[in-house]
Amino acid sequence: GVAAWLGDPSAAPHGGESLCDLVTRTGAWLDSLGGPDAPGPSFLAVAEAAVVRAAVVHGLHLPAEAFWRLDVAPLTLTELSG
DSSP: OHHHHHHOTTOOGGGOOOHHHHHHHHHHHHHHTTSTTOOOSOOOOOOOHHHHHHHHHHHTTOOGGGGGGOOOOTTOOOOOOO
16 A cells, blocks of 8 residues: 555555656656747646656656655745756
8 A cells, every 4th residue: 555655656556646657647748848839938837745746856857766755845836947
């Protein structure tokens, strides 16, 4: 259950989404924002901490194992640029 999810980023207990899948899904969304139909040079996304962690993992090309090592406090601003 939870121990597997916390210890193995590819685990998806109880039919949920694995961290690897979350990072992939979030990364695909971020990548889609930079194409020819991009909303502009900047955008704002309001998201829960898990999505912010996934975005940072994707943006910095970190392994999914780094997900839980990122500290994202509630109600904070995280700026990604690149």
